[in-house]
Amino acid sequence: xxxxxxxxxxxxxxxxxxxxxxxxxxxxxxxxxxxxxxxxxxxxxxxxxxxxxxxxxxxxxxxxxxxxxxxxxxxxxxxxxxxxxxxxxxxxxxxxxxxxxxxxxxxxxxxxxxxxxxxxxxxxxxxxxxxxxxxxxxxxxxxxxxxxxxxxxxxxxxxxxxxxxxxxxxxxxxxxxxxxxxxxxxxxxxxxxxxxxxxxxxxxxxxxxxxxxxxxxxxxxxxxxxxxxxxxxxxxxxxxxxxxxxxxxxxxxxxxxxxxxxxxxxxxxxxxxxxxxxxxxxxxxxxxxxxxxxxxxxxxx
Amino acid sequence: xxxxxxxxxxxxxxxxxxxxxxxxxxxxxxxxxxxxxxxxxxxxxxxxxxxxxxxxxxxxxxxxxxxxxxxxxxxxxxxxxxxxxxxxxxxxxxxxxxxxxxxxxxxxxxxxxxxxxxxxxxxxxxxxxxxxxxxxxxxxxxxxxxxxxxxxxxxxxxxxxxxxxxxxxxxxxxxxxxxxxxxxxxxxxxxxxxxxxxxxxxxxxxxxxxxxxxxxxxxxxxxxxxxxxxxxxxxxxxxxxxxxxxxxxxxxxxxxxxxxxxxxxxxxxxxxxxxxxxxxxxxxxxxxxxxxxxxxxxxxx
Numbered sequence: 001x002x003x004x005x006x007x008x009x010x011x012x013x014x015x016x017x018x019x020x021x022x023x024x025x026x027x028x029x030x031x032x033x034x035x036x037x038x039x040x041x042x043x044x045x046x047x048x049x050x051x052x053x054x055x056x057x058x059x060x061x062x063x064x065x066x067x068x069x070x071x072x073x074x075x076x077x078x079x080x081x082x083x084x085x086x087x088x089x090x091x092x093x094x095x096x097x098x099x100x101x102x103x104x105x106x107x108x109x110x111x112x113x114x115x116x117x118x119x120x121x122x123x124x125x126x127x128x129x130x131x132x133x134x135x136x137x138x139x140x141x142x143x144x145x146x147x148x149x150x151x152x153x154x155x156x157x158x159x160x161x162x163x164x165x166x167x168x169x170x171x172x173x174x175x176x177x178x179x180x181x182x183x184x185x186x187x188x189x190x191x192x193x194x195x196x197x198x199x200x201x202x203x204x205x206x207x208x209x210x211x212x213x214x215x216x217x218x219x220x221x222x223x224x225x226x227x228x229x230x231x232x233x234x235x236x237x238x239x240x241x242x243x244x245x246x247x248x249x250x251x252x253x254x255x256x257x258x259x260x261x262x263x264x265x266x267x268x269x270x271x272x273x274x275x276x277x278x279x280x281x282x283x284x285x286x287x288x289x290x291x292x293x294x295x296x297x298x299x300x301x
Numbered sequence: 302x303x304x305x306x307x308x309x310x311x312x313x314x315x316x317x318x319x320x321x322x323x324x325x326x327x328x329x330x331x332x333x334x335x336x337x338x339x340x341x342x343x344x345x346x347x348x349x350x351x352x353x354x355x356x357x358x359x360x361x362x363x364x365x366x367x368x369x370x371x372x373x374x375x376x377x378x379x380x381x382x383x384x385x386x387x388x389x390x391x392x393x394x395x396x397x398x399x400x401x402x403x404x405x406x407x408x409x410x411x412x413x414x415x416x417x418x419x420x421x422x423x424x425x426x427x428x429x430x431x432x433x434x435x436x437x438x439x440x441x442x443x444x445x446x447x448x449x450x451x452x453x454x455x456x457x458x459x460x461x462x463x464x465x466x467x468x469x470x471x472x473x474x475x476x477x478x479x480x481x482x483x484x485x486x487x488x489x490x491x492x493x494x495x496x497x498x499x500x501x502x503x504x505x506x507x508x509x510x511x512x513x514x515x516x517x518x519x520x521x522x523x524x525x526x527x528x529x530x531x532x533x534x535x536x537x538x539x540x541x542x543x544x545x546x547x548x549x550x551x552x553x554x555x556x557x558x559x560x561x562x563x564x565x566x567x568x569x570x571x572x573x574x575x576x577x578x579x580x581x582x583x584x585x586x587x588x589x590x591x592x593x594x595x596x597x598x599x600x601x602x
Contacts, residue, residue: 001401001402001403002401002402002403003398003399003400003401003402004396004397004398004399004400004402004405005398005399006402007402009428012402012405012428013426013428015402015406016394016405016406016409017423019413020413020422020423021417022422022424023420023422026389026422026424029422029423029424029425030423030424030425030426031425032425034425035389035391035424035425037388037389037424039340040341045441047389047391047424047425047439047441048391048425049391049392049393049425049426049427049437049439050393050427051393051395051427051429051437052429053395053429053430053431055432056429056430056431057429087338088327088336088338088348090336090348090349090350090439091350092350092351092352092393092437092439093317094352094354094435095305096305097304097305097306098304098305098306099304099305100302100303100304101302101303101304101305101307101308101313101316102302102303104305104313104317105316105317108317112320112321116322119324121321121323121324121327121330121338122318122321122330122331123323123327123330123331123336123338123348124330124331124332124333124335124336124348124349124350125314125317125331125350126350126351126352126437127310127313127314128352128353128354128357128358129305129354129357130354130357130433130435131356131432131433132431132432134395134431134435136350136352136393136427136437136439138348138350138391138393138437138439140346140348140441
């Protein structure tokens with residue numbers, strides 16, 4: 001019988017979601033950074049859930065306040081990729097009974113601080129006993145109905161760009177990154193990206209996902225990929241947990257977009273790294289063996 | 302340093318939620334069955350999250366379809382206790398890489414089937430590696446803004462009632478119960494309960510919670526508590542996982558309510574089990590040592 005390690009994360013999700021039928025008020029379901037549900041005339045509701053697991057996403061040596069910070073920041077990053085605004089959060093905590101209460105209190109302090117910074121209300125949660133510490137965050141928010149962004153409307157010819165620099169996040173940035181919320185909204189207003197997503201599992205994994213969702217292939221200019229100091233292209237390509245934005249935009253707007261961006265965000269680069277191409281050209285969006293797969297890396301299998 | 306086992310679940314939640322500030326659009330936050338957020342003029346949004354953990358809520362011997370069924374049913378039960386309607390669900394799955402994919406597929410089949418029965422859309426989710434299997438479900442829904450129910454508006458003199466029969470759910474009912482969704486909505490229209498909640502951790506734990514939230518004490522008529530066949534009062538009191546509704550209603554309406562209920566739900570009893578009384582009388586709503594506490598029962602501490 002095949003195990004999770006055999007089939008990997010993306011195949012698992014496709015398999016589990018097979019046969020899920022959605023009502024007409026669901027505009028986007030599983031497969032994008034957030035689900036999108038029709039709400040009022042001018043606004044859609046965004047929904048997202050995410051989990052942090054001890055010894056996978058953090059260890060008990062990680063400063064607890066940063067664990068909490070990361071738990072919230074990761075989800076905010078998904079709202080950034082939709083051009084949306086997070087509003088309400090719920091927290092599920094699974095922990096062993098032997099766990100030090102002060103450690104948990106510090107985790108929650110980290111969550112509360114970042115939630116406050118982004119105007120997010122922590123409205124509820126759930127606790128349960130478990131073998132190891134696990135945090136699951138679910139969040140709801142809004143996006144103007146005319147401006148929500150997906151990862152699936154990229155077109156052959158679109159230019160690929162990334163915000164910031166990639167690679168080496170394990171040295172600490174994975175705990176301290178600033179989600180690109182303001183940038184996501186700015187891009188939705190100023191660049192109208194055909195496709196956009198946040199880079200959580202690494203460009204190696206997430207760029208093919210964007211291309212696959214858009215029904216295109218892609219080309220990448222290896223020399224152009226902006227690497228963090230001390231990082232090689234391989235690290236920028238495969239490390240993951242960058243939480244930068246990857247987007248595909250109409251080639252005609254790139255020239256005017258870049259100076260506008262520099263004016264709005266002088267300290268954060270926005271870099272052209274490649275383009276989407278028709279199926280048959282460039283790289284096919286599958287059979288990529290780097291980037292992070294939650295199940296394929298199976299030390300504990 | 303105190304551990305979770307030392308302070309227990311309710312104290313932990315109060316401690317973690319200290320300092321959480323909520324915007325004015327949040328009508329009810331942590332502490333009720335669902336959070337309540339202002340949405341449109343006529344409707345509020347309900348938000349709920351819940352987790353099922355291997356070897357706590359189920360084992361790998363449990364039929365996987367029933368694990369999935371229970372994961373959804375537990376959350377639906379919380380919407381029942383608000384007089385609301387669940388609409389959209391997100392699923393977080395944590396599993397070891399060695400896990401059989403077919404086992405997971407069956408869990409999702411159980412979830413999909415129950416979701417379909419209650420008109421719930423599964424709109425997204427998240428997967429991660431972990432030591433044991435864990436499911437976290439978050440759900441959003443709606444309630445008419447004039448008719449949402451809480452557990453905190455009970456008044457001294459209110460009559461306490463429960464739906465169905467209690468105790469012995471571990472024999473199988475904890476996997477197969479029907480959430481009282483229709484009954485919750487019916488009660489919100491016909492009984493206008495001052496306080497209502499679902500009995501998930503056992504009457505021993507949940508009745509004091511309702512009284513505490515309402516600022517009252519309570520009296521219970523032990524002989525009147527409806528026990529499942531083969532169960533003692535102690536089991537009905539302490540077992541938990543009944544997923545029946547516990548409610549406090551104005552004493553003046555009880556006489557007319559009971560026949561109306563029998564007509565609407567001829568197969569499901571609605572039973573008077575006691576009343577709320579002023580502080581100083583009856584039982585104080587704390588220092589209760591039965592019922593289920595996720596952390597105090599610490600075999601693995």
